[in-house]
Amino acid sequence: MAGIAVSTTINGDAFEYLCQPDETLLDVLRDRLGLTGAKEGCGTGDCGACSIILDDRLVCSCLVLGAEAEGRQVETVEGMAHGDQLHPLQQKFLEHAALQCGICTPGFLIAAKDLLAKNPDPTEEEIRFGLAGNLCRCTGYDKIVRAVQDAANVMKGA
Amino acid sequence: MVIVRRQFITVGETVMTKGETMRYIRPLSIEDAVGLLAGSSGTAAILAGGSDLLVRMKGGFVEPDLIVDIKAIEGLSEIRQTPDGFSIGAAVPCAVLGENAALKKAWPGVVEAAKLIGSKQVQGRCTITGNLCNASPAADSVPALVAAGAKAVIAGPSGKRTIPVEAVPIGPGKTSLAKGEIIEAILLDNQAPRSGDAYLRFIPRTEMDIAVVSAGVNLTLDEHGVITAARVALGAVAVTVLLVEEAAEALIGRKLDEAALERLAKICSGACRPIDDKRGTIEFRRKVAGVLATRAATTANARAGGK
Numbered sequence: 001m002a003g004i005a006v007s008t009t010i011n012g013d014a015f016e017y018l019c020q021p022d023e024t025l026l027d028v029l030r031d032r033l034g035l036t037g038a039k040e041g042c043g044t045g046d047c048g049a050c051s052i053i054l055d056d057r058l059v060c061s062c063l064v065l066g067a068e069a070e071g072r073q074v075e076t077v078e079g080m081a082h083g084d085q086l087h088p089l090q091q092k093f094l095e096h097a098a099l100q101c102g103i104c105t106p107g108f109l110i111a112a113k114d115l116l117a118k119n120p121d122p123t124e125e126e127i128r129f130g131l132a133g134n135l136c137r138c139t140g141y142d143k144i145v146r147a148v149q150d151a152a153n154v155m156k157g158a
Numbered sequence: 159m160v161i162v163r164r165q166f167i168t169v170g171e172t173v174m175t176k177g178e179t180m181r182y183i184r185p186l187s188i189e190d191a192v193g194l195l196a197g198s199s200g201t202a203a204i205l206a207g208g209s210d211l212l213v214r215m216k217g218g219f220v221e222p223d224l225i226v227d228i229k230a231i232e233g234l235s236e237i238r239q240t241p242d243g244f245s246i247g248a249a250v251p252c253a254v255l256g257e258n259a260a261l262k263k264a265w266p267g268v269v270e271a272a273k274l275i276g277s278k279q280v281q282g283r284c285t286i287t288g289n290l291c292n293a294s295p296a297a298d299s300v301p302a303l304v305a306a307g308a309k310a311v312i313a314g315p316s317g318k319r320t321i322p323v324e325a326v327p328i329g330p331g332k333t334s335l336a337k338g339e340i341i342e343a344i345l346l347d348n349q350a351p352r353s354g355d356a357y358l359r360f361i362p363r364t365e366m367d368i369a370v371v372s373a374g375v376n377l378t379l380d381e382h383g384v385i386t387a388a389r390v391a392l393g394a395v396a397v398t399v400l401l402v403e404e405a406a407e408a409l410i411g412r413k414l415d416e417a418a419l420e421r422l423a424k425i426c427s428g429a430c431r432p433i434d435d436k437r438g439t440i441e442f443r444r445k446v447a448g449v450l451a452t453r454a455a456t457t458a459n460a461r462a463g464g465k
Contacts, residue, residue, distance in 0.1 A: 004182060021182035021225060022215060044213045048279055057253065057282035063212045064283070065205070067182045068227060111278065132365055133277020 008069040010035065011079025019066035026050045028066035029076060037077035037106040041135070048134035051107040052076050058114040060133075077106035080113065088151040089113060096147035100138040108134050112148045120156055124149065184227040188234075188313045188342050191226050196315045196338030198224045204340055205229075206249045207283035209276065210292045226340075234342060237261060243347040245311075248287035248340070252299075253278075255286070265346055266461060267355030267374060267454075271302035274359065277366055287341045293327035296369045296394035300327070302357035304391035304401050305374035308346050314339035324391075327398045350387070353378040354461025356454040359393070360446050362437075369394045370438040373426070373450035375458045377409070383464040385409045390422070390455070395430035395447050402429045405451065414459040422455055423448030 003018030010033070019028050026043075029035040029052075041047035043062045050061040053075035080087040089112050092098070099105045108131060115122060115130040122130060127145050136144065185191045195202050200223030203211055214220045228234055234247040237258050244261055252272040255261060262269045268286075275284050275298050286299045290310065300323065308323045315338040323344065328334050335341070349355070359372035372393035378386050390405040405425040412418050432443035 021180045024212065043216055045209055045276070045280055048277065051279055054282070057251065058279050059282045060279045062216075063208050063280070065182065065208065065212070065225075065227075067184075068205075068208075068229070070184075114278075129365070130278060133279040 004067045006067060006070045008072055008074055010074040011076060017066070021065070021067060023066045024062050025052070025054075025064040025066045025069055025074070026061035028069070029061060029074075032066075035076055035078050038110075039103050039106060041103065041107075046135070047104070047107075048111060049104050049107040051110045051134065053110060053114055058111055058133075075110070075113075077109050080109060087113070088154045089116070089148065092147040092151040092154070093144070096143045096150065098139060098143040098147040104134060104136045108136070108144055112151070115148070116152055116155060121152060122148075180221075180223060180225070182225045182227065184230045186230055186232070188231055188340065191228055191231060191340055192313050192315060192338050194224065194226050195340060200224065202226065204291075206234075206285045206288050207251055207280075209280050209284040210288060228340070231342075243345060246286060246344045246346070248285060248342050248344075250285060251282055252284050252286065253281040256281070261346075264349045265302075265306055265355055267357040267376065267458065268299070268302045268306050268308070268346065271357035271374065272299045274298045274357075274365070286344055290323055290326050290344070291333055291335070291341060293329065293331050293333050293398070294368075295327075295330055295397055295399060296372070297327075297399065298357070298359060298369055298372065298393070300399045301372050301374035301391035301393040302355065303344065303346075303374075304399055305357070305376040305389045306346055306355055307376065307389060308344050310341045311343045311345060312339050313342050318342075320345070324399065324401050329397050350378045352380070352462050352464075353387075354458040354463075356457035356461065358450045358454045358457075360438075360450060368437075371395055371432075371443050371446040371450055373447060373454045375451065375454040377414070377455065377458045377462050377464075379459070379462045379464050383413050385412060385414060385418075385459075390426065390451060392426060392429065392447050392451065395432040395443050397431075400429055400431075402426055402451075404429065409455070414455060414464060419452040419455065423452050426451040 007016050039049040041049035045060040045063045052061045202224040203222035205227040229249045234249040238245040255272045289297045289299045304324045355376040357374040359369035361367035374391040376389045388406040388409040390402045392400045427444045427448040430444045430447045434440045
């Protein structure tokens with residue numbers, strides 16, 4: 001099947017794939033590359049479950065075409081842990097039970113990673129505004145905010 | 159070895175389910191983009207941030223035969239500071255506007271308006287040019303741009319032209335751009351001395367919603383605080399963003415005192431031609447348009463150094 005040939009970098013590794021012109025990067029990640037961390041919640045950029053980092057910008061991968069990733073750097077939740085060692089955010093989400101069904105969690109983790117990269121010492125308000133593009137429909141946000149605050153403290157000390 | 163510079167970085171061509179052909183092309187020059195759009199026989203869409211286009215594609219509201227991604231065109235992803243002011247490339251995401259200290263200092267109202275569009279994820283993609291061309295009456299950045307006197311630089315088959323931004327949207331989802339035309343940049347002049355701009359909107363929650371009513375104001379004062387130039391724009395109260403010239407005329411030549419604010423509110427409420435819907439009644443929108451205009455004017459006046 002014909003398609004657009006794309007070369008890109010995902011979590012530091014080179015990837016090549018063929019995709020259709022109207023295929024989103026989210027669909028490419030999940031259905032072609034087996035990177036199922038990013039989730040499709042709404043598919044219209046409202047819920048943030050598909051959040052990834054594209055060239056240092058937090059974006060919804062459902063609002064990016066697969067073809068647009070050509071020559072760019074993509075970071076997904078799969079790149080957060082180093083082997084068995086969880087990223088401090090992942091560890092703190094576990095410790096604070098900051099998830100229930102887990103569908104929104106990869107998006108929250110990536111959004112929080114982007115937030116702390118740009119603002120290592122955020123206030124609670126900054127965390128709530130920074131994560132306002134991610135929706136959680138079961139845990140609520142308090143535990144998530146506390147996990148991010150705790151992770152920020154760990155990462156500052158590291 | 160002969161190196162041939164490829165005209166386009168990527169040419170994708172695929173047979174779609176309905177037997178139509180969809181192409182995604184990323185041209186390297188504005189001339190190539192114009193040529194592609196002008197030469198297309200079906201539905202052509204310009205892709206910058208995609209935060210409107212991809213949602214419309216997903217919803218089945220548009221099935222483009224051609225998608226022209228303008229992000230690889232030189233200069234379109236930059237904010238350039240010129241002797242006259244700022245040139246904001248059509249592909250610059252709103253997040254980048256918020257990171258530009260000079261732009262924030264000169265045009266805080268425009269930047270605040272642009273920063274209100276969507277979540278952080280959307281900010282990383284959405285553009286003010288896209289916001290303008292999506293032609294929603296409730297677009298957040300548009301009243302601020304209209305108040306600021308921003309201009310759109312349009313490239314097309316017969317060359318370039320520059321028009322005021324308020325001449326771009328002509329109705330919900332409709333623009334005055336002709337086939338093959340593309341906005342390559344939004345221009346903002348240097349702010350005159352003793353000037354300030356501001357933008358405010360009403361939404362029923364604290365963020366990430368569509369304006370029910372909005373107002374952008376830009377004021378210039380003399381040494382005594384008397385208004386010498388004014389522009390007032392209202393959003394979400396008519397089929398397009400409104401430039402309320404009568405409101406500006408009422409402000410010029412006087413200080414922004416209680417009487418001036420009252421008059422401003424009255425004129426703005428009267429200029430509205432809003433719809434009645436679940437997000438706001440006609441009566442509510444009229445009232446709030448006046449309130450927001452006075453509050454935005456108060457902030458703009460303070461930013462201009464007035465009291």
